[in-house]
Amino acid sequence: MYRNFRFDIIGSWEKSRLGVLETPHGSIKTPAFIFCGTKASVKGVSPQQLQEAGTQIVLSNTYHLFSYPSSEHIKKRGSLHKFIGWSGPLLTDSGGFQIFSLGHGSIADEIKGKRSSTATLVKINEEGAFFKSYWNGDLQLLTPEKSIEAQQNLGADLIVSFDECTPYHSDKKYTEQSMERSHRWEKRSLDEFMRRNDFSQALYGVVQGGVYGDLRKRSVEFANENPFFATAIGGTLGASKKQMYEVVEMAMEGLNMARPIHLLGIGGISDILKGVELGIDTFDCVHPTRIARHGGALVKSSYRNSKNREHINLKKSEYAEDDNPIEADCDCSTCRYFSRAYLHYLLKANELLALSAITIHNIRFMNKFMDEIRKGILGQNLNDVRNKWC
RNA sequence: GGAGGGGUGGCCGAGCGGUCAAUGGCAGCAGACUGUAAAUCUGCCGACGAGAGUCUACGUAAGUUCAAAUCUUACCCCCUCCA
Numbered sequence: 001m002y003r004n005f006r007f008d009i010i011g012s013w014e015k016s017r018l019g020v021l022e023t024p025h026g027s028i029k030t031p032a033f034i035f036c037g038t039k040a041s042v043k044g045v046s047p048q049q050l051q052e053a054g055t056q057i058v059l060s061n062t063y064h065l066f067s068y069p070s071s072e073h074i075k076k077r078g079s080l081h082k083f084i085g086w087s088g089p090l091l092t093d094s095g096g097f098q099i100f101s102l103g104h105g106s107i108a109d110e111i112k113g114k115r116s117s118t119a120t121l122v123k124i125n126e127e128g129a130f131f132k133s134y135w136n137g138d139l140q141l142l143t144p145e146k147s148i149e150a151q152q153n154l155g156a157d158l159i160v161s162f163d164e165c166t167p168y169h170s171d172k173k174y175t176e177q178s179m180e181r182s183h184r185w186e187k188r189s190l191d192e193f194m195r196r197n198d199f200s201q202a203l204y205g206v207v208q209g210g211v212y213g214d215l216r217k218r219s220v221e222f223a224n225e226n227p228f229f230a231t232a233i234g235g236t237l238g239a240s241k242k243q244m245y246e247v248v249e250m251a252m253e254g255l256n257m258a259r260p261i262h263l264l265g266i267g268g269i270s271d272i273l274k275g276v277e278l279g280i281d282t283f284d285c286v287h288p289t290r291i292a293r294h295g296g297a298l299v300k301s302s303y304r305n306s307k308n309r310e311h312i313n314l315k316k317s318e319y320a321e322d323d324n325p326i327e328a329d330c331d332c333s334t335c336r337y338f339s340r341a342y343l344h345y346l347l348k349a350n351e352l353l354a355l356s357a358i359t360i361h362n363i364r365f366m367n368k369f370m371d372e373i374r375k376g377i378l379g380q381n382l383n384d385v386r387n388k389w390c
Numbered sequence: 391g392g393a394g395g396g397g398u399g400g401c402c403g404a405g406c407g408g409u410c411a412a413u414g415g416c417a418g419c420a421g422a423c424u425g426u427a428a429a430u431c432u433g434c435c436g437a438c439g440a441g442a443g444u445c446u447a448c449g450u451a452a453g454u455u456c457a458a459a460u461c462u463u464a465c466c467c468c469c470u471c472c473a
Contacts, residue, residue, distance in 0.1 A: 039426085091425095094425085106426090106428085106431090108424085114431095262425085285425080293430080294431095316419095352429070
C-alpha cells in the first residue's frame with residue numbers, strides 16, 4: 001500500500017531517532033520541521049527561497065484549498081506541487097484543525113478563555129463538520145471522504161486522516177466521544193484512501209484523547225491497529241508547557257515506533273527539542289513564520305535579551321540603531337545583507353520586505369536547528385544543542 | 391481692501407453649553423501568538439499618585455453662565471474666493 005514510501009531509522013540516542021522518510025518527491029531527513037504554507041504559499045517567501053534556506057518539506061491545508069480555489073481546480077493545473085512550484089515533498093493537513101480554530105479562535109485564546117465571536121464552524125455531527133466558508137460564506141460540509149478526495153486531488157505526498165482537534169476546555173466525556181468519532185472518521189478516511197490509492201500518497205492516522213492518559217492509550221491502540229503509514233499526535237496538548245510534555249509522553253506510550261511520528265502544531269524551539277527527546281520525528285507549526293510577520297526573529301540563546309522568549313522583537317526601538325545582523329553567525333540571506341536597524345526601519349515603515357526577510361531568517365533558523373539536532377543524535381549528545389539553541 | 395472658513399493632546403482629526411482629560415486613526419510603550427479566518431490581536435498612552443483623587447489643558451485675553459473645547463467680544467495666526 002505504501003510501496004513508494006519508506007521510513008528508516010538510521011540512528012538513535014536514548015529515545016531520539018535519526019531517520020529518513022522517503023517519498024515520491026524526495027527524502028526527508030528526520031527529525032524535521034514542516035513549514036506551514038496553509039493557503040498554498042508560505043506567506044511572504046517563494047519556493048526558491050524556501051529551498052535556499054534548506055527547507056525539506058512544506059504543508060498546505062485541505063480546508064482552505066477546498067474552500068478556494070477547490071482541489072479540483074488545482075488538480076486541473078497538474079497537482080499542488082506543480083501549482084505552487086515546489087518539487088520537494090509536500091504534506092496536506094486534513095482540515096480537522098479548523099473544526100477547532102474556526103470554532104474557538106487561536107489555541108491561546110481558547111486556553112485563556114477568550115471567546116471568538118465570529119466563529120465560522122457551524123456544527124459538527126457524525127457525518128462531518130459544517131463550515132461557513134471563510135472565503136465566501138457558503139455553507140460547506142467537510143467529511144472524511146471529502147477531505148481524502150480533496151487531498152488526493154491536491155496530490156501531496158503525505159496526507160492526514162480527517163479528525164476533530166479537541167479543545168482544551170472539553171471535559172473528559174466530550175473528549176472521549178469526540179475521540180471515538182475521530183476514530184470512526186479516521187477509519188472512513190482510511191477506507192476512502194484505500195479505495196482510491198494510487199501509491200503516490202501515504203496516510204497518517206491521528207492520536208486523540210486530549211489530556212487524558214487512558215484516552216490517549218486507547219487512541220494509540222486504534223492508530224497502531226490500522227494500516228496507516230505514519231502517526232500524528234493531535235488534539236489539545238494542555239495549557240502549559242509542562243502539561244504539553246506530559247501529554248506528548250502519554251501519547252507516545254505504546255505507539256508503533258516503526259512508523260514516523262509527527263507532532264501536530266508544535267514549533268517552539270525548546271518544545272521541539274523536548275519532542276525529539278521523546279521520540280518525535282516531525283513537527284509543523286505556524287509559529288516561526290507567523291512571529292516573523294509580527295517582527296519576531298528567532299535567535300539562539302546567546303542573542304536573547306529575555307529568558308522566557310526565543311525571539312527578539314525587531315519592532316522595538318532598541319534595534320533602531322543596531323547595525324548587527326539578527327545573528328552574527330547566521331548564514332541566511334537576511335543576515336548576510338541586512339542589519340537589525342534596517343529590519344527595524346522596514347517594519348516601522350510598513351515595508352513588505354521586512355516580513356519576508358525575517359521569515360527567511362526564521363526558516364533558515366529552524367532548518368539549521370533541526371540539522372544540529374540530527375547531528376546531535378548522531379553524536380549521541382543533545383545537551384550541546386540544548387545549551388546553544390534553547 | 392471685501393467675503394467666507396479655520397486654529398483641539400507628539401501628529402492627523404472628531405466634538406460645538408453639562409454625561410469631556412476630550413471619539414477615531416497614526417506614532418510611542420507593553421503583552422500575546424504553537425496541525426494560520428493572522429503583514430494579526432490585546433492593554434496602556436496630559437502631569438502627580440498604589441488608589442480614591444488632585445492639578446493643568448482645546449490659539450491668546452477678557453466676558454456670559456450654576457456649568458464653556460463648545461456662546462460673546464477683542465486680539466494674534468492660517469487658508470480659500472473676490473478686488
